[in-house]
Amino acid sequence: MSDLSVNIGDLRLANPILAASGTFGYGSEVARLYDVNILGGIVTKTITRAQRPGNPPDRLAETPSGILNSIGLANVGIDNFISDKLPFLRSLSTSVIVNIAGESIDDFLFLIDRLEEHQGIDGYELNLSCPNVAGGLDFGIDPKLAGKIVKETKKRSKKCIIPKLTPNITDIAVIAKAVEDNGADAISLINTIVGMSVNVSTKRPKLGEIMGGLSGPAIRPVALAMVYKARKAVKIPLIGIGGISSVNDVLEFLITGASAVQIGTFNFVNPKAPIEILKELEQYLETNNFTSVKELSGSLITR
Amino acid sequence: MSDLSVNIGDLRLANPILAASGTFGYGSEVARLYDVNILGGIVTKTITRAQRPGNPPDRLAETPSGILNSIGLANVGIDNFISDKLPFLRSLSTSVIVNIAGESIDDFLFLIDRLEEHQGIDGYELNLSCPNVAGGLDFGIDPKLAGKIVKETKKRSKKCIIPKLTPNITDIAVIAKAVEDNGADAISLINTIVGMSVNVSTKRPKLGEIMGGLSGPAIRPVALAMVYKARKAVKIPLIGIGGISSVNDVLEFLITGASAVQIGTFNFVNPKAPIEILKELEQYLETNNFTSVKELSGSLITR
Amino acid sequence: MNVSHPLFQRSCTLLKSTQLSSKTYQQEYVFPELAKISKPGQFVQIRVSAEYSPLLPRPFSILNVNANQGTLTVLFKIFGEATEILSRKLEGETVEILGPLGNTFELNRIKKLFLVAGGVGIPPIYYLLQTIDMPRYDISLFLGAATKDDLFLREEFNNMDIEKSFSTDDGSYGTKTLITVPLEDALKRGFSSSKACILSCGPMPMLAEVQRLAQKYKVEAQLSVETIMACGIGICQGCVVPLHGNTKDAKKYTLVCVDGPIYSRDELIL
Amino acid sequence: MNVSHPLFQRSCTLLKSTQLSSKTYQQEYVFPELAKISKPGQFVQIRVSAEYSPLLPRPFSILNVNANQGTLTVLFKIFGEATEILSRKLEGETVEILGPLGNTFELNRIKKLFLVAGGVGIPPIYYLLQTIDMPRYDISLFLGAATKDDLFLREEFNNMDIEKSFSTDDGSYGTKTLITVPLEDALKRGFSSSKACILSCGPMPMLAEVQRLAQKYKVEAQLSVETIMACGIGICQGCVVPLHGNTKDAKKYTLVCVDGPIYSRDELIL
Numbered sequence A, B: 001m002s003d004l005s006v007n008i009g010d011l012r013l014a015n016p017i018l019a020a021s022g023t024f025g026y027g028s029e030v031a032r033l034y035d036v037n038i039l040g041g042i043v044t045k046t047i048t049r050a051q052r053p054g055n056p057p058d059r060l061a062e063t064p065s066g067i068l069n070s071i072g073l074a075n076v077g078i079d080n081f082i083s084d085k086l087p088f089l090r091s092l093s094t095s096v097i098v099n100i101a102g103e104s105i106d107d108f109l110f111l112i113d114r115l116e117e118h119q120g121i122d123g124y125e126l127n128l129s130c131p132n133v134a135g136g137l138d139f140g141i142d143p144k145l146a147g148k149i150v151k152e153t154k155k156r157s158k159k160c161i162i163p164k165l166t167p168n169i170t171d172i173a174v175i176a177k178a179v180e181d182n183g184a185d186a187i188s189l190i191n192t193i194v195g196m197s198v199n200v201s202t203k204r205p206k207l208g209e210i211m212g213g214l215s216g217p218a219i220r221p222v223a224l225a226m227v228y229k230a231r232k233a234v235k236i237p238l239i240g241i242g243g244i245s246s247v248n249d250v251l252e253f254l255i256t257g258a259s260a261v262q263i264g265t266f267n268f269v270n271p272k273a274p275i276e277i278l279k280e281l282e283q284y285l286e287t288n289n290f291t292s293v294k295e296l297s298g299s300l301i302t303r
Numbered sequence C, D: 001m002n003v004s005h006p007l008f009q010r011s012c013t014l015l016k017s018t019q020l021s022s023k024t025y026q027q028e029y030v031f032p033e034l035a036k037i038s039k040p041g042q043f044v045q046i047r048v049s050a051e052y053s054p055l056l057p058r059p060f061s062i063l064n065v066n067a068n069q070g071t072l073t074v075l076f077k078i079f080g081e082a083t084e085i086l087s088r089k090l091e092g093e094t095v096e097i098l099g100p101l102g103n104t105f106e107l108n109r110i111k112k113l114f115l116v117a118g119g120v121g122i123p124p125i126y127y128l129l130q131t132i133d134m135p136r137y138d139i140s141l142f143l144g145a146a147t148k149d150d151l152f153l154r155e156e157f158n159n160m161d162i163e164k165s166f167s168t169d170d171g172s173y174g175t176k177t178l179i180t181v182p183l184e185d186a187l188k189r190g191f192s193s194s195k196a197c198i199l200s201c202g203p204m205p206m207l208a209e210v211q212r213l214a215q216k217y218k219v220e221a222q223l224s225v226e227t228i229m230a231c232g233i234g235i236c237q238g239c240v241v242p243l244h245g246n247t248k249d250a251k252k253y254t255l256v257c258v259d260g261p262i263y264s265r266d267e268l269i270l
C-alpha cells in the first residue's frame, strides 16, 4: 500500500483529499451518506463572528460546466458553531480545519481566540475573499493586509494557519509571497471567480445579488494556472481547489505542485465524489508504483 | 424589420455581431463558407510590427466547456498584412477593425501610422494583453500605460480606437475608466483568462508554453460580470466577448450593457455560428417588438 | 434537520418510462432502500448525466413508491436540458438518485383535507393520496394547470372517490379559472376549523394565494415550495426562501431541501 | 492556401455504421457536395455533439466517397470522448461535418509507390488506392499497427493485386516488427529514384523514421501528419508543426489544416 499521508505545516493529513469550505456544511450532513473519517480532512463552512443569514435568493445558477453562487457566507456564527457543530466535528478522527472570515483583523483574532479555547480543531483556513469593510476591497487582494492577518493570527495559535486566496487578482504570486513571508503554514487556492448570468426572459440577473462566484470544472484550468504560479513563488505547501471532479483532476493539481486538494462543487453533483476519487487515487499510486503520494507533488516536467 | 445597427463611437455597425480577433483569421478563410458581409464587423487577428511565428506546439487543449490556447500572437506582420490581407478586407462592405499589439507605445503608433496610409479600415482594436517588454507586465493591467496608449493612438487617427481589456486583473473598472478618460471610443472585453492543463500520463503541461488563455462558454459568466462592472464605471460603448455560442448569450451581454458582441471560440465549433446567431437575433427582435436592437442594450433590471 | 434520518445514493435502473403527454413523462426506477422508507412530500435528486452539462442533479417529487417491488416513480415535465435528457432515457439505462430528501405532510388530528395542486406540484398530492386511508378523511381536491396536458394523472384522480375540482388557464379541461377560485368558494362554504387543513403544492404565485386564503379563512395549511437547488442535503445553503419573523438587522431564511419543502401556513414570505 | 477551393458545412445523416473491431468503426454519411470534389489525403471535421463537451469538432481522414450516391465514409478508432460519442450514433442520426479540408497527394510522374501507413493513418492510403488506376503503378504497401485489431481493412487490402507487407507490434498479424523495417528492406532492394515516392500516414514517430529512411535512400516522400486542431480552416493557428529552414531569430511553423496535412520529405521537423 502506498503512503497516502501528506504534511501541511505541522499538520499530518491521512490523505490529500479534503472537502472544501461551503460545500460540505459542518460535516454532519454528509455523514448520513458515508463515513467522513475516510477523508483527509474537512474544511468547515466559513464561520463569522455573528450569525449570517446570507444573501436573498436566488443564490444559485448553472453555467457551462460550472455554477454561480451568491450564498453570502450564510453561517451559524461562532457561538452556535461552538455549541452545535463543533461537538460532532470533535468526534471525528479526520482532520478538521475551521474556515473563518471577518471584516477586520480584529474579527479574525476574536474568532481564533474563541476557537483556541476548544479541542478538536486541527487548523484554520483564513477566507481572505471577504470584503474589508473599511477599505472596501477584499483582504485577499491587498498583500499588506493579507500578510498582517496571517502574522497576527499566527501569534494567537500554534495550529496550522492556511490563508485561502481569491483568484480575482492580477498577480496571485504577490499575495502568496506576502502570506508566506508572514508565516503562513500553507496556502489554499482558489476561491470562486466573480461571475454573472442573466435570465433573458425576465431581463434580471439570475442571482439575487447580481454577481456571484463561479466554481466547478469550468474554472479548473484557471485554478491550475494559479497553483502553478504560486508554486513558483513560494515554498510552503499548497492546497489546490477548483473544479476537481475526478482522480485525473486531483493528479493534475498534485503534479503541478499542490500537496493536497479540496473538492467543492462536486460534492453537490455527487456527494460520494471525494471517497470515490480517493479510492481511485490509491489505485493509481499502486498501479504506478508510488511509495508515497508525496512523490507526485510538483513532479511536473516543463522541459 | 427591427433596426439592427449599432454605433460604436463614430462607427456605425450594420448589426451587433462581430467576429473576434484571432478566431476569424483575416476574413478570407471563412469567406469560403458564407458571405462575411452579413456580419456587423470583422476584427482581424492581432497584427504586430514584425511577423510572428507564434509559440511552439501544442497550442491547443480542450477543457470543460472551453479551450486553452497558446498561439502567441502568430501573425503575418504589418507589411504582409497590408500587401496580402488588406486588399481582401478592403473589398468587403462589412466593417473592418484591425487589432494591433506591440511591446511599446511606439509599436502601437508605428502600426497605426502604417495602417492610416491605407483605405478600408474602420477602426482599431488595441490588444492590451500583450506583455510590455520593459515593464514585464501586460499593458492592460496598468491604468497609466493603458491610458497613455489610448491617448497617443487617438492623436494619430480619427478612426474608432477600441482598447481590448484583459480579465486577468483585480479591478476591470479602473482600467475601463483610464481608457475612457483618455479618449477611447469603446471598450472590447474580455480577452482570454490565464489557464493551464496537465497531461497526467506524460506529467507535462498540455500546452507547449505551459500556460495559455482560456476561452469558450466556460468563461461566459466571468465576461458578463466584467461587462457589468465596466458598464457601471464608464459611459462609452462596450463590446462584449467571452463564450458566446447562441442568441441567448448575445442577449445576456446586450441586456447587461454591451452595444455589440464578438464571437470567438465558437467560430471553431461551428464556423457559421455568427450568421446563425444573427438570424436568431433578428427573429427575437421581431417577436418581441423591438424597433431597434439599441433598446436592449443596458436594459438589465436590478430592482 | 434530523441527521439520523436515513439517506441513500445509488445508481438506479429505469424499469419503465411512459410518455403521458407531449412534454410529460412518468418513470419507474429500481430503488428498494428508498421505497421502504420514503414519505409523501419527500423528493429525490436525479443526476441525469455523467457529463458536466447539466452539472447539477435536479429535484423531483416522489410520485409513488412500491415497497414490495422496491421501486420509485417520478413524474416530470420537460422544462430544460436536464428534463429533456431524462425523457430520452431508455428502459434499462441507469441514473444516480439521492433520497429520500425533505420533510413530509403532517396529518395528525386532521379530518378535512383541502388538497390544492398545480402543474408539477401534483405528484406529492398524488403520493399522499396513495398512502392514506381515504375513507377516514373528508377530501376536496383542487387541481390546476396551464392546460389539459399539464393536468397530470387526471384519470387516476377521477377514479378516486373524493370531491374534485379541475381548472385550467385556457379552459381546455375543467373550469377556465385559477384553481384558487374554486378553493375560495369551498372555503366560503365553511368547514370545521380545528380539524381542517389545506395541503398545497405548486408554483409560487399559487402558493402565495393559497397562503392568503388560508389566513383569511383561518384554516391551517401546509405549503410545499420549490426553489433552485444544488445539493439537496443542506450543504450548499442555496435553496433558501425567506421566513416571516425577520429581526430588524437581517432577514432569515430556511433551507428548503432539509427544513422543507413543506412549511406551515405562516412560516414563509411567499 | 487556395481560398477559392470549395468548402461545405452541413448536417449529415448517418447512413451506415459498422463496428470493425472492439474499438473501430466505419461510418457512411450523406454529404453529396463533398463526395463530388474531395481528394485522397483530405479530411473532414466532425462535430459529434451539440453540447459543450466535447466542444471542438474532431478531424477524420476521408476513407472513401461515393460521388454517385453522394456519401462520405470515415473510419475511426475510439480514443476519448468524441470518438466514443461518435461510435454510439445510430443510423438516421445527424452530425455536422465540415470539409473537404487540407491538401492531397501529388502523383505526377510517379510510377513506383511505397505506401506506408500505421493505425489511424490507414484511411488516406486506402482512399488513394480507390482513386488511382492501380495497374499503372508499381505499388508496395506497408501496413503497421499495434495489434491485429488496429490493422484496419486488412481484408480489403489483401484483395488488392499489389505487393503488401503487414506488421504488428505484438505479432498478432503479419510480422512482429515496426513497419519501417520491411520498408527499409524494400528500399535496400533498389528502385528508380526519379519515379519513386513514399506516401506515408501515421503516428509522428513512424513518420519521423520514414522521413529518415527516405532521406537515407534518397527517395521522394509525402508525409501526412496529425496535430491537435480547433478550426480546420486556418483561422485559429493552433495546428502547427515546425518547418525546416528556421531563421536564427524565430522558428517557423506550418498550419497542418490548410497547408497540410501532407508535406514533402524535408519540409517538417518531425
Ligand SMILES: Cc1cc2nc3c(=O)[nH]c(=O)nc-3n(C[C@H](O)[C@H](O)[C@H](O)COP(=O)(O)OP(=O)(O)OC[C@H]3O[C@@H](n4cnc5c(N)ncnc54)[C@H](O)[C@@H]3O)c2cc1C
Binding pocket: C043, C054, C056, C057, C058, C059, C060, C061, C062, C074, C075, C076, C077, C078, C079, C080, C081, C082, C083, C084, C120, C123, C225, C226, C227, C228, C229, C230, C261
Ligand atoms: C422539491 C422540488 C420538487 C420538484 N418536483 C418536481 C416534479 O415532481 N416534477 C417536475 O417535473 N418537476 C419538479 N421540480 C422542478 C424540477 O426540479 C425542474 O423542472 C428541473 O430542475 C428543471 O431542470 P431542467 O434542466 O430541465 O431545466 P432548466 O433549464 O435548468 O430550468 C428550467 C426551470 O427550472 C428551474 N430550475 C433549474 N434548476 C433547478 C433546480 N436545481 N431546482 C429547482 N428548479 C430548478 C429554473 O429556474 C427554470 O425555471 C421540483 C423542484 C423542487 C425544488
Ligand SMILES: Cc1cc2nc3c(=O)[nH]c(=O)nc-3n(C[C@H](O)[C@H](O)[C@H](O)COP(=O)(O)OP(=O)(O)OC[C@H]3O[C@@H](n4cnc5c(N)ncnc54)[C@H](O)[C@@H]3O)c2cc1C
Binding pocket: D043, D054, D056, D057, D058, D059, D060, D061, D062, D074, D075, D076, D077, D078, D079, D080, D081, D082, D083, D084, D120, D123, D225, D226, D227, D228, D229, D230, D261
Ligand atoms: C488530419 C487528421 C486526420 C485524422 N484522421 C483520423 C482517422 O481517419 N481516424 C481516426 O480514428 N482518427 C483520426 N485522427 C485522429 C482523431 O482526430 C482523434 O483520434 C480524435 O480527435 C480524438 O478525439 P477524442 O475526443 O475521442 O479523444 P481525446 O480524448 O480528445 O484525445 C485522444 C487523443 O487524440 C488527440 N486529439 C484530441 N483532440 C484532437 C484534435 N482536435 N485533433 C487532433 N488530435 C486530437 C489527443 O491529443 C489525444 O492524444 C485524425 C487527426 C487528424 C489531425
Ligand SMILES: Cc1cc2nc3c(=O)[nH]c(=O)nc-3n(C[C@H](O)[C@H](O)[C@H](O)COP(=O)(O)O)c2cc1C
Binding pocket: A020, A021, A022, A023, A045, A046, A069, A071, A073, A099, A127, A164, A190, A191, A192, A214, A215, A216, A217, A219, A241, A242, A243, A244, A262, A263, A264, A265, A266, C236, C237, C238
Ligand atoms: C455554494 C458554495 C459555497 C461556498 N462557500 C464558501 C465559504 O463559505 N468559504 C470559502 O472559503 N469558500 C467557499 N466556497 C468556495 C469553495 O470552497 C471553493 O474554493 C470553490 O468553489 C472552488 O472549488 P470547486 O470548483 O471545487 O467548487 C463556496 C463554494 C460554493 C460553490
Ligand SMILES: Cc1cc2nc3c(=O)[nH]c(=O)nc-3n(C[C@H](O)[C@H](O)[C@H](O)COP(=O)(O)O)c2cc1C
Binding pocket: B020, B021, B022, B023, B045, B046, B069, B071, B073, B099, B127, B164, B190, B191, B192, B214, B215, B216, B217, B219, B241, B242, B243, B244, B262, B263, B264, B265, B266, D236, D237, D238
Ligand atoms: C485561438 C485563439 C486565438 C486568439 N487570438 C487573439 C488575438 O490574436 N488577439 C486578441 O486580441 N484576442 C485573441 N483571442 C481572444 C479572443 O478574441 C476572445 O477575446 C476570447 O477568446 C474570448 O472569447 P470567446 O470565448 O468567444 O473565444 C484569441 C482566442 C483564441 C481562442
Ligand code: FES
Binding pocket: C228, C229, C230, C231, C232, C233, C234, C235, C236, C237, C238, C239, C255, C256, C257, C258
Ligand atoms: S440545496 Fe443545498 S442546502 Fe438546500
Ligand code: FES
Binding pocket: D228, D229, D230, D231, D232, D233, D234, D235, D236, D237, D238, D239, D255, D256, D257, D258
Ligand atoms: S486547426 Fe485552426 S488553423 Fe489549423
